[in-house]
Amino acid sequence: MSSAFAPLRNDTFLRACLRQPTETTPVWLMRQAGRYLPEYRATRAQAGSFMGLATNAQYATDVTLQPLDRYALDAAILFSDILTVPDAMGLGLSFSEGEGPRFERVVRDEAAVAALQVPDMERLRYVFDAVTSIRRALDGRVPLIGFSGSPWTLACYMVEGGGSDDYRLVKTMLYARPDLMERVLDINAQAVAAYLNAQIDAGAQAVMIFDSWGGVLADGAFQRFSLRYTAQVVAALQREKDGARIPCIVFTKGGGPWLQEIAGCGADVVGVDWTVNLGQARAQLADRVALQGNLDPNVLFAPPEAVAREACAVLDSFGRPERADGSWGGHVFNLGHGISRFTPPEHVHALVEAVHRHGRLLREPR
Amino acid sequence: MSSAFAPLRNDTFLRACLRQPTETTPVWLMRQAGRYLPEYRATRAQAGSFMGLATNAQYATDVTLQPLDRYALDAAILFSDILTVPDAMGLGLSFSEGEGPRFERVVRDEAAVAALQVPDMERLRYVFDAVTSIRRALDGRVPLIGFSGSPWTLACYMVEGGGSDDYRLVKTMLYARPDLMERVLDINAQAVAAYLNAQIDAGAQAVMIFDSWGGVLADGAFQRFSLRYTAQVVAALQREKDGARIPCIVFTKGGGPWLQEIAGCGADVVGVDWTVNLGQARAQLADRVALQGNLDPNVLFAPPEAVAREACAVLDSFGRPERADGSWGGHVFNLGHGISRFTPPEHVHALVEAVHRHGRLLREPR
Numbered sequence: 001m002s003s004a005f006a007p008l009r010n011d012t013f014l015r016a017c018l019r020q021p022t023e024t025t026p027v028w029l030m031r032q033a034g035r036y037l038p039e040y041r042a043t044r045a046q047a048g049s050f051m052g053l054a055t056n057a058q059y060a061t062d063v064t065l066q067p068l069d070r071y072a073l074d075a076a077i078l079f080s081d082i083l084t085v086p087d088a089m090g091l092g093l094s095f096s097e098g099e100g101p102r103f104e105r106v107v108r109d110e111a112a113v114a115a116l117q118v119p120d121m122e123r124l125r126y127v128f129d130a131v132t133s134i135r136r137a138l139d140g141r142v143p144l145i146g147f148s149g150s151p152w153t154l155a156c157y158m159v160e161g162g163g164s165d166d167y168r169l170v171k172t173m174l175y176a177r178p179d180l181m182e183r184v185l186d187i188n189a190q191a192v193a194a195y196l197n198a199q200i201d202a203g204a205q206a207v208m209i210f211d212s213w214g215g216v217l218a219d220g221a222f223q224r225f226s227l228r229y230t231a232q233v234v235a236a237l238q239r240e241k242d243g244a245r246i247p248c249i250v251f252t253k254g255g256g257p258w259l260q261e262i263a264g265c266g267a268d269v270v271g272v273d274w275t276v277n278l279g280q281a282r283a284q285l286a287d288r289v290a291l292q293g294n295l296d297p298n299v300l301f302a303p304p305e306a307v308a309r310e311a312c313a314v315l316d317s318f319g320r321p322e323r324a325d326g327s328w329g330g331h332v333f334n335l336g337h338g339i340s341r342f343t344p345p346e347h348v349h350a351l352v353e354a355v356h357r358h359g360r361l362l363r364e365p366r
Numbered sequence: 367m368s369s370a371f372a373p374l375r376n377d378t379f380l381r382a383c384l385r386q387p388t389e390t391t392p393v394w395l396m397r398q399a400g401r402y403l404p405e406y407r408a409t410r411a412q413a414g415s416f417m418g419l420a421t422n423a424q425y426a427t428d429v430t431l432q433p434l435d436r437y438a439l440d441a442a443i444l445f446s447d448i449l450t451v452p453d454a455m456g457l458g459l460s461f462s463e464g465e466g467p468r469f470e471r472v473v474r475d476e477a478a479v480a481a482l483q484v485p486d487m488e489r490l491r492y493v494f495d496a497v498t499s500i501r502r503a504l505d506g507r508v509p510l511i512g513f514s515g516s517p518w519t520l521a522c523y524m525v526e527g528g529g530s531d532d533y534r535l536v537k538t539m540l541y542a543r544p545d546l547m548e549r550v551l552d553i554n555a556q557a558v559a560a561y562l563n564a565q566i567d568a569g570a571q572a573v574m575i576f577d578s579w580g581g582v583l584a585d586g587a588f589q590r591f592s593l594r595y596t597a598q599v600v601a602a603l604q605r606e607k608d609g610a611r612i613p614c615i616v617f618t619k620g621g622g623p624w625l626q627e628i629a630g631c632g633a634d635v636v637g638v639d640w641t642v643n644l645g646q647a648r649a650q651l652a653d654r655v656a657l658q659g660n661l662d663p664n665v666l667f668a669p670p671e672a673v674a675r676e677a678c679a680v681l682d683s684f685g686r687p688e689r690a691d692g693s694w695g696g697h698v699f700n701l702g703h704g705i706s707r708f709t710p711p712e713h714v715h716a717l718v719e720a721v722h723r724h725g726r727l728l729r730e731p732r
Contacts, residue, residue: 166706171664175672218640218662218702220679256623257641274584275623296584298537306541313586336584340532 005203006140013075014143017206017247017269017290019330021322025315025359026074027352028145031338032067033079036345039066050095054080060130061137068141070345071352075142075206078134078199080127082149082210085191086158088119099162106161108169113180118191121198128202135203145249146204148195150211151188151229158184167216174225181225189229193236200241208249208271209233215254215273222258227265234266249292253337256281263289273336278317282329290330291318295351297335300343304350311354320362333359371569372506379441380509383572383613383635383656385696387688391681391725392440393718394511397704398433399445402711405432416461420446426496427503434507436711437718441508441572444500444565446493448515448576451557452524454485465528472527474535479546484557487564494568501569511615512570514561516577517554517595524550533582540591547591555595559602566607574615574637575599581620581639588624593631600632615658619703622647629655639702644683648695656696657684661717663701666709670716677720686728699725 008014013026034040043063047053054060064079083101087093092104107113121128135144149157157163159170174181196207214226230250239246251271255262263270263285270289272281274296281291299310311333318331333355339348374380379392400406409429413419420426430445449467453459458470473479487494501510515523523529525536540547562573580592596616605612617637621628629636629651636655638647640662647657665676677699684697699721705714 166664168664168667168706168708171662172667175665175668175676215641218660218665219643221662222641254620254641257643275581275588275620277585277623294584296537296587298532298534299541299584301534301538302541310541317585340534342534 005135006138008143008205009140010074010142013332014206014245014247016321016330016332017249018245019287019290019328021328023360023363024356025318025321025331025333025362027333027355028073028075028077029067029335029339029348030077032071032073032077033063033065034339035341036339036343036348037066037070038345050081051093054084054130055126057126057129057133061133064130064134065137067348068138071348072356073142073352075145076134076138077145077208078127078131078147078204080130080147082147082153082212083157084124084127085119085148085188085195086154088121088123089116089158089191090119091158101157102162103157107155107158107184108173110177110180113183116184116187118187118194121194124195124198127195128198131199131202131204135205143205144203145206145208146196146199146202147208147210148192148199148233150209150214150226150250150252151185151192151233152217152226153211153213154188154192155181155184156213156216158188167213174221178225185225185229186232189232190236193233196233197236197238200238200246204246205241205244206247206249207237208251209267211250211252211255214252215256219257222255223261226252227258227261231265247290249332251292259284269330269332271334275336278314278331279319282318287323287327287329290332292332292334294334294336297337297340297343300339300347300351302347304347307347307350308354311351312358315355315358315362322363371501372504374509374571375506376440376508379698380572380611380613382687382696382698383615384611385653385656385694387694389726389729390722391684391687391697391699391728393699393721394439394441394443395433395701395705395714396443398437398439398443399429400705401707402705402709402714403432403436404711416447417459420450420496421492423492423495423499427499430496430500430510431503433714434504437714438722439508439718441511442500442504443511443574444493444497444513444570446496446513448513448519448578449523450490450493451485451514451554451561452520454489455482455524455557456485457524467523468528469523473521473524473550474539476543476546479549482550482553484553484560487560490561490564493561494564497565497568497570501571509571510569511572511574512562512565512568513574513576514558514565514599516575516580516592516616516618517551517558517599518583518592519577519579520554520558521547521550522579522582524554533579540587544591551591551595552598555598556602559599562599563602563604566604566612570612571607571610572613572615573603574617575633577616577618577621580618581622585623588621589627592618593624593627597631613656615698617658626650635696635698637700641702644680644697645685648684653689653693653695656698658698658700660700660702663703663706663709666705666713666717668713670713673713673716674720677717678724681721681724681728688729
C-alpha cells in the first residue's frame with residue numbers, strides 16, 4: 001500500500017538523519033501542530049477535545065498539515081499523544097483542561113502489573129489510519145515522522161496516573177520492587193515496538209521515541225530502567241520500508257549526562273535539550289549519530305532578531321556539517337522541548353528562515 | 367561575639383568540605399528539618415505558618431535541631447527560606463498551602479528593575495538572630511550551615527512571581543532584554559553576598575548557595591546569567607572567621623552538564639544531583655573541589671535494606687576518599703534534592719547508619 005504514496009520532493013530531513021549531504025539544515029519543531037496556532041485552536045474547538053482530534057483521521061490530518069502551510073518546515077509529525085499505547089492497554093486515558101493527561105486505572109501493585117498485556121494493535125487502528133491519511137495528504141511535500149513515548153516514560157504515567165513533579169510512586173516501585181518495574185517496562189517495550197512498526201507499515205518515514213522523563217532518573221537507574229528498554233524497542237524496529245531507510249530518533253529530555261550511552265542505543269539520531277552544548281556533544285560522539293535540537297523554546301518569546309541570533313548560535317555550535325575528510329555529520333534543527341502555546345506565530349517564521357539561511361552559509365566552501 | 371560559641375565536637379563535615387582526612391563520610395540532608403517529621407509539623411502548627419516559623423528565632427532554633435535529636439547527622443542547616451532576600455527588597459513574600467511561595471509585587475519591566483535595590487540587611491535581622499540562636503543551641507554538636515538562593519534562582523521567583531514550570535517570563539526578559547536581566551542579577555549578587563557574610567558574622571560555619579533553577583537554562587545562558595553571578599557572590603564572601611575557614615558550597619540542580627565550569631567558580635564544594643555519576647564527576651574534577659550529594663530522595667521510599675544498598679552505591683561511586691598519593695578527596699553525603707515530605711522517618715535512620723558504616727569501610731587500609 002505505502003508504495004502508492006507520492007515520491008518525496010523534500011528529503012532534507014531524512015538525509016540529515018542519515019548523515020548524508022544536504023543543502024541546508026532541516027528544521028521541524030516538537031509540537032509544531034499545536035495551540036500556539038489559531039487554526040489549530042479552531043479545529044480543536046470543532047473536534048471538542050484533544051482525543052476527539054487525535055482519534056479522527058481527518059482532523060489529525062488537518063492539524064498535522066497546518067504548520068506546513070505557514071512555515072517552510074522540513075518534516076511533519078503525526079498528530080497524536082505519547083500515551084495512546086497505555087490507553088490501548090485499557091488504562092483509560094483522558095485529558096482535562098489545564099491539567100494534562102490522566103489515567104482512570106493505575107498500575108501500582110503486583111495484581112495490576114500481572115494483568116498488563118501488550119495491547120492488540122487493532123485498538124490503535126485510529127493512529128495508523130491517521131498516519132496513512134496524513135502521508136497521502138502530504139503528497140510528498142516532506143517526510144512524516146511517527147512516534148511513541150519510551151517504555152520508561154509510559155511507565156511513569158501508568159504508575160503515577162498522570163503527570164508528577166517528583167515521580168514518587170513510580171520511583172518507589174523502581175527502588176522497592178525492581179522486578180515489577182522491569183515487567184512493566186518489558187511489556188511496554190514490546191508494545192512500543194509493535195506500535196512503531198505498524199506506524200511504519202502505515203506510512204511513517206521516520207520514527208521518534210520520546211523519553212520525556214528519562215532525565216528524572218538517577219545515574220545507573222537511567223541505564224537500567226530507561227535506556228535498556230529504549231534500546232530493546234530500537235532493536236525490534238523495521239529500519240527499511242519499500243527500499244527506503246527509516247531513521248529512528250531517540251530524545252531523552254535531560255539526557256545530557258548520558259549522551260555517550262544514548263548514542264549507542266542503535267538510533268540514527270539523538271535528540272538533545274538546550275542544556276547540552278551541541279558542539280561538545282558532536283565532538284564527544286564523533287558524528288557516529290546525527291543530533292537533533294536544541295533551541296530553548298522560550299527564545300521564541302524574544303523579538304525576531306533575537307530569535308534569529310540564537311538560532312544561528314545553535315547552528316554555529318554544531319558547526320559545518322561537512323567534515324575535513326568529506327564525510328558528513330547530521331544536524332536536524334529543533335527546539336529542545338515542545339513549542340509553548342504562548343509563542344507568537346510570526347516568531348516561528350523568523351526562526352525557520354534563519355535556520356535555512358544560516359544553514360546554507362555553513363555549507364559554503366571556505 | 368562568635369568567639370563565645372562552644373568549640374566544635376564534630377567537625378567531620380567541615381573537614382570533608384576542605385578535603386581533609388575524616389574517619390567516615392559526613393552526612394546531612396537538604397530540608398532535613400521539614401514536614402516529614404511529626405515534631406516539625408507540631409511546631410509549625412504552633413507557629414501558624416512557614417514564615418511564622420522562619421521569623422521567630424526560637425521556633426527556627428527548635429526545628430533546626432529536631433532532626434539532630436533523631437539522627438546522627440553531621441551538620442545543621444539554618445531553618446529559613448531561599449526567598450528572604452527578595453522579600454527584604456520589598457516584594458512581599460507569602461506562602462499559600464500547597465502552592466508554594468508567591469510574591470505580591472513582581473519585577474517584569476524597566477521601572478520595576480530600576481526600583482530594585484540591595485536591601486538594608488537590618489530587614490533580615492531575624493535571620494541573623496536565628497543563626498546566632500541556633501549556633502548557641504547547637505553548643506558545638508555539629509557545624510551550622512547558612513544559605514541563600516543564587517542570584518539567578520532569586521531572579522526566577524522575582525520575575526515569575528512564584529514557581530513556574532516553563533520559566534517563560536524570566537526567560538523572555540533574559541532573551542529580549544538581557545540588560546535588564548543583568549541589572550537584576552547584579553543587585554541580587556550584591557545582596558546575596560552581604561546576606562551570607564552577615565550570616566557568617568552571626569555564627570554560620572559554612573554557607574551554601576542554592577542555584578535551584580540554574581539547570582533550566584540553556585548552555586551559554588547558564589554561564590552568563592547564573593554561574594557568573596554565583597561566582598560574583600563567592601568572590602565577595604569572607605572565607606575565614608575567628609581563625610576558622612568557612613567552606614562555601616554551590617549546588618546547581620541540573621548542573622551536571624557544567625560541572626567543570628561550576629567547579630571553577632571559587633566554591634570549596636560542588637553539590638550534584640542524582641543524574642550525575644559521582645565517580646566520573648570526581649575523576650573529571652580531579653579532587654580540586656569536594657563533592658556533595660547525590661542520592662535520589664525517592665530512594666527513601668524503598669525498604670531500609672534497599673535504602674542502605676543505594677547509599678553504599680553512592681559512596682562506592684565516589685570511592686575511597688584517600689588518594690594513592692596520600693592526599694584526600696572530599697565527599698559530603700547528601701540527597702540530590704530536598705527530602706520529600708512523604709518520607710518515612712525511620713528510613714532516614716537506615717540511611718545515616720549505612721553512610722557512616724560504609725564510609726568507615728572505605729577508609730580502612732587496603
